[in-house]
Amino acid sequence: MTVYTALENDQLKTFKSAIETAVPEAEVVWVRDSTGVITARFLAEKDNPRADMVIGLAASSLLMFEKAGLLEPYKPAGVDKLKPEFRDSKEPYAWTGMDAFLGAVCFNTAEAGGVAAPKSWKDLLKPDFKGKIVMPHPASSGTGYLMVAGWLQSMGEDAGWQFMDGLHENIAAYLHSGSAPCVQAARGEQLVGLALDMRGASEKTKGAPIEVIFPEGGVGWDMEAAAIVKGTKNAEAARKIADWVATEDANKLFAKTYAVVAYPGADSPPANYPAGADKAMIKNDLGWMADNRERVLAEWSKRYESKAAPKK
Template sequence: MAAFGLVIVVAACTSGPVTTNPGTGTATGSATATGGSETITVYTALEDDQLAEYIPMFEKSHPNIKVNKVRDSTGIITAKLLAEKDNPQADVVWGTAVSSLLVADQQGMLEPYAPAGLEAVQPQFRDDRNPPTWVGIDAWMSAFCANTVELEQKGVPVPTSWADLTKPEYKGMIVMSNPASSGTGFLSISAILQMMGEEQGWKYLDALHQNVVQYVHSGSKPCKMAGAGEYPIGISFDYRAVKQKNDGELIAAVFPTEGSGWDIEANALVKKANIKPGAKTFLDWAISPEIMGEYAKNFPVTAVKTDVPIPEGYPADPTKQLIKNDFNWAAKNRDAILAEWTKRYDSKSEPK
């Protein structure tokens, strides 16, 4: 049965760089409190439509901090961080999978920092060391987008479970995120291996592979493809499925009956010789009540409890949908999982 559980021992979709100009303010620790300005580089895997809402809030309250925002899929952000280990370019990581941040943390790449307001963060959403190396903002989970019109025309029902997706009637109908480039893809693969055990999990993935047309390099793209009618079913994540459904697309947002894989979108300060005060100001803001309320409009499970209603389209108790998740296991075995997955299934990946 799905359960909202963590096992954390060690603290711990695609576009090019985009530059915006959020600012500083007079928050504690900000270099701009004296009237100066600085530029910080923020790596993020948050969705573009979310950033369009969030970034202006920071710009308004901190007009003197310039943010060089680099947005990409989780896997690409992770690879970029690791490649830059000896010469880090990012100052802050914002809204990126904790399973990826754990990899960076295990390599000594994150600087411990306790942002203002940390006391309000639920214990399961932060590194348990003091000060923490990462702090979560919300959780996102596996979900399917099923194009109801396309499925009806083909005479097959909307799938309701992971098990359904391996049925022969869905052959050639499914697109899924590539776990090597997408955090959404990885959380789904990790969930299957944890729920079923590795032996049965790989057997399941072998069967699923028979029905998959393509693995794409984005967490949201499978839902977008399903919504556009390119393929009837996209294995994606909750926010994208619910948003497209609520925006009027003819899809069903499906939360699999066995439970959903999930991960925490988290923030961290990158360890480097020159840690800018503005980076700490940004991390303070990134868990503040005003932005936490905005996160809650998109995700029902947030690091800080809010009074924002659960968005329409989610299960009544979203925490019951979440499988028991061992993030340390996922981080420790990430490279081995991706190597095995690539060997077995990469032939169906879209060109990069």
């Protein structure tokens, strides 16, 4: 069972084991990269898909795949128990949400040297932060794209681009991972890393001198989701895995690494996760994120590509 994913590397072993326990006839072979890379690869292979399933990829990407007719319609058993925003609202039903991931600020208190922690996004435009901020590149990273899409939706397009113009002045580099900016902040290589919420909590739990902040004005978010690829030769096992994704047991597993999950009551935010995630999440239109992705990334690249880190 070839499964395309953007799950973090440290999640893959646990997820594989849980899936194979639930569906013994399946052997999961992961193909893992960051969201932007996996999305581009999947779309490039549309005439000859290599994947049987997609698990743990941004719903905004799956909406693009659904629109292109690349997903096998299937409504898993028990899916009606999930929170409504985690269910495909279209017919025929094609994807199921797993968990939400948010943008957050990792601020290194040991390196601050008198600089106050940012309370709002606008605080990051202050001269104090010049050359001291890293964030994910939105074409490579789902976390990067949800931040950009979040600013454009919550501030409005004109004000959102104006904000990013100012932020760009203070950016040291755009990295090709949603976690790396927080890891750099945790190590003291940068003062501020805009990053995946869960990486902030895990770095702080490891003892890093960081504060994890959801800035005032709200944060962009996306959800990870699962779907069956049209034309898979392993449809029966894929349907069983899709059923498993919608179970309480699966969501308890997702809750070990994500603060917000699809199954009501299965949430259990980890240590050092900032309070108020539900309130911080902006009113987010995942359809808008999918429909405008190419346009937004082209405009972003035109303006800011000069500070992209080299790809390894």
